[in-house]
Amino acid sequence: MNHDLTLLLIAPALAAIVCLLSRSRRAMELANVLAFALTVGLGLELLRQVLLHRVVSECGDFLRADALSAWMVLLVSVVSLGSSLYAVRYFRRDLASGAVTPGRIKEFYVLNPLFGGAMFLVVLANNLGVMWFALEATALSSVLLVALYNRKTSLEAAWKYIILGSLGLALALFGTVFTYAAAIRHSATLPNFNWSHLMSMASQLDPRMIRLAFIFVLVGYGAKAGLAPMHTWLPDAHSEAPSPTSAMLSGVSLKVALYALLRFHILTTACLGSSFSRNLLLVFGLGSMCLAAPFILVQTNLKRLLAYSSLEHIGLICAGIGLNSPLTIFGALLHMGYHALIKPVLFFSAGNIHQSRHTLQMRLIGPGLIRVLPLTVLSMGLAGAAVMGLPPFGLFFSEITVLTGGFATGQTLVSALLLAAILASFCGILCQLTRVLLGTPRVEHVSEPKMRGEFIRPVPPHSRGKNSSSEQAQVRQGKTTEYTEYTEESLGEGIESPGGRVHASGAHLADPFRVLRVFRGFPLPFSRISRISWSLTRFRSLRFLGFGFVSNFPFRVSDLVKRWWSRRHAPVLDGLPATGLMLAIFLVFSVWLPAPLLELMRQAAGIIGGGLR
Amino acid sequence: MNSSPSDFPSQLITLLAAGMLVIQLLMAVQRMLLTSIRLFALQSLLFAAIATVIAYCHNAPEVYWVVGLTLAGKVCFLPWLLNRQVRRIGIVQEIAPLLNPSASMLLCGAFTVVGYLVARPFTSLERLGNNTLAVAIALLLTGFFLMLNRRKAISQVLALLTVENGAMLAAVALTTYGMPLVVEVSMFFDILVAVMVLGILVYRIRESFASMDLSELKLLKG
Amino acid sequence: MPDLLLKLSLSAYAFGIVAGLAAARRDELARLAGAGAGLAAGTCGVAAALSELIGAPGKRVAFNLWPSLLPHLRLGVRLDPLGAYFLLIVSALAIALSLYSFGYVRGFCGRKSVGALAAFFNGLLLTTTLVFLASNAFFFLIAWELMALTAYCLVSFEHETKESRNAGVLLFIMSHLGTGCLIAGFLLLFQASGSYEFESFRRLGVHLSAGRRDAAFLLFLVGFGVKAGIIPLHIWLPAAHPVAPSHASALLSGVLIKAGIYGLTRVLFEFLGTPPNWWGVTLLSIGTVSALLGVLYALMEHDLKRLLAYHSIENIGIILMGLGAALMFLHTHHPILATFALIASLYHTLNHAIFKALLFLGAGAVVHATHTRNMEEMGGLIKRMPKTALCFLVGAVAIAALPPLNGFVSEWLTYQSLLLGFGTTSSLIRLMFPLCGAMLALTGALAAACFVKAFGITFLAQPRGEPAAQAREASPTMLAGMGLLAAACIFLGLFPSALVRLLAPLTLELTGQRLALTSGSILTNTRPLGGTVSTLGIALMGICLLPIPLGLWLVFARHSRVRIGPTWDCGLRGLTPAMEYTATGFSKPIRMIFKALFRPKREVQREYDYSPYFAKTLRFDSHIEEPFVRRLYRPLNRAVLRLSRRMRTLQAGSIHAYLIYIFVTFLVLLIFAL
Amino acid sequence: MMTFVATVAQALLLLALAPLLTGCIRNWKAKLQNRRGPRVWQPYLDLLKFLRKDMVISEHASWIFSAMPYVLFTSTLLAGLMVPLVTVAAPLSLFGGALAFVGLLALGRFFLALGGLDTASAFGGMGSSREMTLAAIAEPALMLAVFTVAIQAGSTNLSRVLQAAQGPGWTLLNPAYALAFAALFIVLLAETGRIPIDNPATHLELTMIHEAMLLEYSGRYLALIEWSASIKQLVLMALLANIFFPAGIATEMTPGRVGFSLIVFLGKLLVLAGAVVLVETTNAKLRLFRVPDLLGVAFILAALALLSTFLFQ
Known part of the structure; x- marks a missing residue:
């Protein structure tokens, strides 16, 4: 007897409980990462089983996984793992800079696995009502994550997210009820509300009721999936959430909602024949794509830009399914996967940028970010190129697959429109990213904040003063309004470059234990190194007092260690490992798709396409 | 076991459903927040009454669960929670809708008509009462409108809850016994958590914005 | 034999890319690796092309570059005469340009990443080569896009200047719009043949209806025309080519735009069949x-x-x-x-x-x-x-x-x-x-x-x-x-x-x-x-x-002497470079003759003390704006931006507005779709 | 062998005849203007004098300056060898027809203009600029006229054109030819720097075109340049004379035919020279920016010629 599916739900739940009970942040981090690592493993196991048995069900058919669910499980687990890995360093830095309180971080670590777990439940639940419940649960668990920073804007975003999302879900509830009603018509007893059961009696469902239900569900789940014009919460929530959550929202949460919609789509198609629901999906998909392009073109906020790009991609996926040929559905699923893998990279990079520049306004970030954060820019650039649909990145393949399918089935005009929309948003993203990433920075800012050197090295007080005064002088000069605005903001937050590094290390000087805490979560050898080097730096502070000879020898060693480390790991920026991991996974899958995955997607496409190949 | 529309339980259900709609319309013109909350509680009570009628007349003991949950949750707990929140935050009671009462009344009437029009093809599918589905859809549309028409965060939450009531009514009307129990329970649970989460948000918004006026939430544009 | 040479050539480019990136911190090494790889690859490429073009018509060289990623995608490489000819062009240039680059990139040492430059350069060579060798439309499009991407990297290589950033963006956008047309064009062909293989497109024109054929022609014309830089799709070209490092400019101008010619030749002569007259006329x-x-x-x-x-x-x-x-x-x-x-x-x-x-x-x-x-x-x-x-x-x-x-x-x-x-x-x-x-x-x-x-x-x-x-x-x-x-x-x-x-x-x-x-x-x-x-x-x-003439010299002028003297300066006190004819002056007659076309804008500022005839300073500014930019692209750009800004107000920030959007959508669906 | 002899003979003819034609034109022009004018063979004496003189070379000049006269001279002479003068078969006609002819003249002009720029003098640059401009706008008319003829003959090979003209199909009154001739005549004026386009006799700096480029040349370089200018003039006139009036040209290489043909050729040249002189004396030099109008007329004429081949075929 297998408990794969149950475990998939239990692992995150357990992690949430652990986080709730635990006081150690490290334990919380570990719980999150482990739980999702476990789910990745379970997802792979599920993949194997689904390929073997086609359908896996547990708990008396309460949980059921076919190829489509398995595909979603894989995506959700990988993205969740990535973002929980990223969250570790992200929140440590946030904590160090004072952007969040430990309580909030705990909130994150409790809610994050719940969010992930709820998504698992969505894709595994067989009962459509439970699926609805799970989707509501994803909304409820993520809304506090969106509001995590407790800024005015994030509260606003959270409010819009929850209100519009709940309203959508209320509509979806109506739709669910109607579907149930359509099923109940022919059975005297309480029918089974499982999707698989409904599918088996699809031809007996009441067609008018199903039609009505699909409209409700389309608007309802469509709102959650971010289809235009129900998408309005999307840019707000995605841009205001902390980056790991943005990644989850954009990477998988949208797709999970779309998954729910797809289940109804499959049902409707089976009941009504193909054209009704697919045409609606096509219209909404195309609408979303067309709407996204102009917003991308004139966007000023980096994360909102990414959010609109998600809108475009979700539109493409939706339209691909709406085109309803085996190839387009396959392409749409592939697109789902690639987009789920690459969007987190973008949001992680945006998070890195946000943390070091303390703004997401692109005119303040750029130009010339490449000089300031070369590695982040690299990941952002690669991911940006991917998300624009350039080869050799996977999204190009999936887009072309969708288009090919569209053309092959003779839906030339619609496919051409699709192509035009893709091109339009390409132009927007390219312009925006070039403007931000390339060029010469207006002011020299902090370099890529490396973990060790920068945080550890204490700075003599007099240089501190000098730096901040020069900073103030710069503010007073304030050549351009933008610049002034930027520095003022940075002063307000008290942790900003150019004096930013100084502020931070100054704080550490006052509270050495805090520094230790920053490093506490590292794998053992490294944390030890950091500890050692901290103790050595204290000697160095003696040197400022005139005791240079005392610390002369040990300092050489520590410098050596540090130099060795920085040569090996200097580019390792906070959050970059997770970013790099996701990027690597994406790149690998871009050039190499293992056969089981292909088979899985083919099966999933078969499920969506109904009788199609 | 279709009940003919003329038998007593059915008529009773129709009456109660109409009552829900009337309460909804009252909420549309109501200016005081606390009264609105009470109206909502009343509406939920009516719904519980419908469920009781069903459970009793159709001999469906599991529907008592629904009754119980509704009574506990929607009639008692949620109004209490919202009430407490209102008092704790000290919100100004005035709701200040965007449209004036007569206009909103008119619109709500229009929405009710739309609801009837939409539900007309499905009247034959209803198992209980006359036009309960139409009432449910009308509840949805007017609830939607209520959300549109309210500036205050809490009143939007209330509107959302009435929409949920509509959904429950639709469930009962179309399926006799409501949804499967697991769904009912999870729905109830969801709503509960939703209101709590919304409460937290309302509290935080109140803290940050120093007001509950949603029209001030316009920082995120473009 | 050409098989092996081709593989060698491709791998040498790939090596150049990898080595360039690997040696990103070591300028000298990167310089050597980039130039050496290009040189070797170019030599092999020339040999492969020549052996295909000269050698006896035997079996075509064809192999897969990489195991298929998707079922319908084959990264197939094939060397046919047309491809071989363009391969010859690119490889021949690769030899010369790599040689040149070895000395040239020294100017970037210490200032920019020479390794990245080497990688981009070899990348452009590689992708261009692949464009000429691709055996199916899918792979062709991939190579085509990659070519644009590397070209963008090279054009924006000195991204510190706004000019080069803008040029890069312009290049990429135009190129990508062209690619869009190509995708549509190839998909039209795909519709008829059911396969992406170029082999299946051969003489496909007869199976297409006239309308589709014309549509395909127009799409290909625009798609390849953008790359080739035909007027009026050329605006990116004078912006992008100059700002790249010079050996890259040479490659861009020498080979990259030829990819458009290659595509047109391939499509028009191989795929679309006997053309109607207006194609040729166009x-x-x-x-x-x-x-x-x-x-x-x-x-x-x-x-x-x-x-x-x-x-x-x-x-x-x-x-x-x-x-x-x-x-x-x-x-x-x-x-x-x-x-x-x-x-x-x-x-x-x-x-x-x-x-x-x-x-x-x-x-x-x-x-x-x-x-x-x-x-x-x-x-x-x-x-x-x-x-x-x-x-x-x-x-x-x-x-x-x-x-x-x-x-x-x-x-x-x-x-x-x-x-x-x-x-x-x-x-x-x-x-x-x-x-x-x-x-x-x-x-x-x-x-x-x-x-x-x-x-x-x-x-x-x-x-x-x-x-x-x-x-x-x-x-x-x-x-x-x-x-x-x-x-x-x-x-x-x-x-x-x-x-x-x-x-x-x-x-x-x-x-x-x-x-x-x-x-x-x-x-x-x-x-x-x-x-x-x-x-x-x-x-x-x-x-x-x-x-x-030499004999005349010997016969008559053996005894004449040659004196070096100053250039005649009308008796002034000496010739300064400022008196030389300038480039602007040189082209002035033509500017005047074709005034209607150029519509030059000139601006003359002069300062004088007491009489306008004795100017103290004179500033003459003349510039020309292309009519296509002025009449077509700029208004278009403005219109798009204006429209986008107007659209942006949809996202007004008001939750009520958002609710209304949903509500209206919902009502519309209820009323019309039900 | 025959070709070799013909080549040498034609080269000698060109070298010898060119200054004479220049002399004639100058002399007649003076006569028409009621002056006595230089003697007809004065150009020979000038060339000899220039060849013997010392040279002054600008200190700013580079090797381009010195190479230019040789390139110009050789390319002009080469072009001349491609044009049939007295026999239908030009010695180098296989090496290139009308297109190579135009190309070689352009090559000479290219270097001439570079030579003008090389000395850092403003006049040289001005001359180069104007020369290249006028040559550019004269080129389409020239080509179109050549095309008209070439299309009629079915070849761009000048000997082949003349052979075709010997056939029965050719008529003097072909409107296409007449128009093409008119066009080419205007082009001739432009190419040889004649009034109303350029004044070969002026040394007023601001009106000079051709002369401005030569301002820094002296001695044997100047001789070579002047000589090649004469050759170019001769060759262009020969082209006009022989293509449009092919009567009398020798089709075989017998001495008698060649001798007769030579006399006819000289006669045709003199008539053309007379026409040039007439135009020069009866017209004033045009302003520089009026010249394109004139050349435009030439282009229109050539286009009409082309159109008439279409209409009257």
Whole structure:
């Protein structure tokens, strides 16, 4: 007897409980990462089983996984793992800079696995009502994550997210009820509300009721999936959430909602024949794509830009399914996967940028970010190129697959429109990213904040003063309004470059234990190194007092260690490992798709396409 | 076991459903927040009454669960929670809708008509009462409108809850016994958590914005 | 054998990319690796191409680059004559450019990442090669996009300047819009054939309805035309080519835009079948307009590299004239003439690649030495950089289509094909041929004028600025690169038969004809004695005639002396560089004559003390804006932005508005969809 | 062997005849203007004088400056060898027809213009600029006229054109030819730097075109340049004379035919020279920016010629 599916739900739940009970942040981090690592493993196991048995069900058919669910499980687990890995360093830095309180971080670590777990439940639940419940649960668990920073804007975003999302879900509830009603018509007893059961009696469902239900569900789940014009919460929530959550929202949460919609789509198609629901999906998909392009073109906020790009991609996926040929559905699923893998990279990079520049306004970030954060820019650039649909990145393949399918089935005009929309948003993203990433920075800012050197090295007080005064002088000069605005903001937050590094290390000087805490979560050898080097730096502070000879020898060693480390790991920026991991996974899958995955997607496409190949 | 529309339980259900709609319309013109909350509680009570009628007349003991949950949750707990929140935050009671009462009344009437029009093809599918589905859809549309028409965060939450009531009514009307129990329970649970989460948000918004006026939430544009 | 050579070549490029990235921190190593890889790859590529073009028609080289990622995607590489010919072009340039780059990139050492430059450069070479070798449309599109991507990287390489950032974006956007058209075009073909393989597209035109065929033609014309830089889709070209590092500019202008020609040739001659007449007419007209406007705008430039970039537009126009004529001949079922015109345009393709690369390399050496692209600050460089000057002069003579160099040969072929076209039809259309010929003549003469200006202002007379006076000769490897290309210009000019023979398998494949146009060193057109030329003969004869003036010298002027004196300055106190004719001045008559076209904006500011005749300072500012930019692109851009901004107000921030959107959508769906 | 002899003979003819033609034109022009004018053979004496004189070379000049006269001279002479003068078969006709002819003239002009720019003098640059401009706008008319003829003959090979003209199909009154001739005549004026386009006799700096480029040349370089200018003029006139009036040209290489042909050729040249002189004396020099109008007329004429081949075929 297998408990794969149950475990998939239990692992995150357990992690949430652990986080709730635990006081150690490290334990919380570990719980999150482990739980999702476990789910990745379970997802792979599920993949194997689904390929073997086609359908896996547990708990008396309460949980059921076919190829489509398995595909979603894989995506959700990988993205969740990535973002929980990223969250570790992200929140440590946030904590160090004072952007969040430990309580909030705990909130994150409790809610994050719940969010992930709820998504698992969505894709595994067989009962459509439970699926609805799970989707509501994803909304409820993520809304506090969106509001995590407790800024005015994030509260606003959270409010819009929850209100519009709940309203959508209320509509979806109506739709669910109607579907149930359509099923109940022919059975005297309480029918089974499982999707698989409904599918088996699809031809007996009441067609008018199903039609009505699909409209409700389309608007309802469509709102959650971010289809235009129900998408309005999307840019707000995605841009205001902390980056790991943005990644989850954009990477998988949208797709999970779309998954729910797809289940109804499959049902409707089976009941009504193909054209009704697919045409609606096509219209909404195309609408979303067309709407996204102009917003991308004139966007000023980096994360909102990414959010609109998600809108475009979700539109493409939706339209691909709406085109309803085996190839387009396959392409749409592939697109789902690639987009789920690459969007987190973008949001992680945006998070890195946000943390070091303390703004997401692109005119303040750029130009010339490449000089300031070369590695982040690299990941952002690669991911940006991917998300624009350039080869050799996977999204190009999936887009072309969708288009090919569209053309092959003779839906030339619609496919051409699709192509035009893709091109339009390409132009927007390219312009925006070039403007931000390339060029010469207006002011020299902090370099890529490396973990060790920068945080550890204490700075003599007099240089501190000098730096901040020069900073103030710069503010007073304030050549351009933008610049002034930027520095003022940075002063307000008290942790900003150019004096930013100084502020931070100054704080550490006052509270050495805090520094230790920053490093506490590292794998053992490294944390030890950091500890050692901290103790050595204290000697160095003696040197400022005139005791240079005392610390002369040990300092050489520590410098050596540090130099060795920085040569090996200097580019390792906070959050970059997770970013790099996701990027690597994406790149690998871009050039190499293992056969089981292909088979899985083919099966999933078969499920969506109904009788199609 | 279709009940003919003329038998007593059915008529009773129709009456109660109409009552829900009337309460909804009252909420549309109501200016005081606390009264609105009470109206909502009343509406939920009516719904519980419908469920009781069903459970009793159709001999469906599991529907008592629904009754119980509704009574506990929607009639008692949620109004209490919202009430407490209102008092704790000290919100100004005035709701200040965007449209004036007569206009909103008119619109709500229009929405009710739309609801009837939409539900007309499905009247034959209803198992209980006359036009309960139409009432449910009308509840949805007017609830939607209520959300549109309210500036205050809490009143939007209330509107959302009435929409949920509509959904429950639709469930009962179309399926006799409501949804499967697991769904009912999870729905109830969801709503509960939703209101709590919304409460937290309302509290935080109140803290940050120093007001509950949603029209001030316009920082995120473009 | 070509199989192995091809694989070697591709892997050498790949090695160049990897090594460049790996040696990102070590400039010297990266320099060596990048140049070495390019050199090796180019050599192998040339060998592979030649063995395909010369060797006996045996089994085609075809292999998969990478195991298939998707079921319908095959990364197939295939070497057929057309591909081999373009492979020859790119590989030949790769050799020269890599040699050059070894010396050239030293200028970037310490300032920019030489490793990245090497990687991008080899990447561009690799992707361009793959474009020519792709055996199916999917892979072609991948290579095509990658080519645009690497080109973007190279153009934006010096991204510190706004100019180069904007140019990169413009390049990429235009190119991508073109790619969109290509995708649509290929998908139209796919619709008919059900496969992406080029093999399945062969002669597909007959299976397409006329409307689809025309749509496909237009899509391909726009798609490839953007890349080729035809007017009015050219605006990215003069912006992008100059700002790249010079060896990259040479590659962009020499090969990249030829990818458009390659695509057009492939699609029009292989896939779409017998063309309707208007295709040829369109192509011919576009070619003529591009040629003429290209050279006119080039004349107005005083940025050396921009000038060259505009000349690329001109030469693409000339190539397209040949292609257009060939299409018209195909329409009237004159395959031999079509073959002849095709040979003309393909010959010019190679020629342009070579002399344009040479000129860009020369310009690069000059820019490298003087740190400016503005010709008005150059001058007198022939004394400081004599070898560079000589190479540039060879390129200039070649591009001006003067005998006996290669530009002349291909233009001669183009003229001949246009003249031959007159007899192919009796409709009024045939007047197009000589008229286009006349325009080609105008183009050629203007190009000569332009290169008198370019060479004269840059290299002759006194230096106009301090950097020009301090310039130093280019490094030996740079000179070697230029020398190779100059030698190629001369070789291709004097021995056209060599190339015409190479083209035979190609034309056999595309039009089913094989033409022997040469007898000895004499090049003839398709008719016996219809027209002949022998550049070798001209050159030899010229050398034979040279004794006459030399003999005159010996006979009469043995005792005369040569004095070095100042240039006559009207009796003023001495000639300053400021008195020299400037590039702007040089092109002034043409600017005046074509005023209606250029609509120059001029601005004169003068300051004087007491009389306007004694100006203290004079500032003259004249600039020209292309009508396409002014009338088409800028308004379009503005309109799109305005629309986008207006759309943006939809996301007004008010939750009530958002609720209304949902509500309205919902109601509409309820009412209409139910 | 025959070709070799013909080549040498034609080269000698060109070299010898060219200054004479220049002399004639100058002399007749003076006569028409009621001056005595230089002697007809004065150009020979000038050339001899220039050849013997010392040279002054600008200090700014480079090797381009010195190479230019040789390139110009050789290319002009080469072009001349491609044009049939007294026999139908030009010695180098296989090496290139009308297109190579135009190309070689352009090559000479290219270097001439570079030579003008090389000395850092403003006049040289001005001359180069104007020369290249005018040549450019004269080129389409020239080509179109050549095309008209070439299309009629079915070849761009000049000997072949003349051979075709010997056939029965050719008529003097062909409107296409008449128009093409008119066009080419205007082009001739432009190419040889004649009034109303350029004044060969002026040394007023601001009106000079051709002369401006030569301002820094002296001695044997000047001689070579002047000589090649004369040759170019001769060759262009020969082209006009022989293509449009092919009567009397020798089709075989017998001495008698060749001698007769030579006399006819000289006669035709003199008539053309007379026409040039007439135009020169009866017209004033045009402003520089009026010249394009004139050349435009030439282009239109050539286009009409082309159109008439279409209409009257």
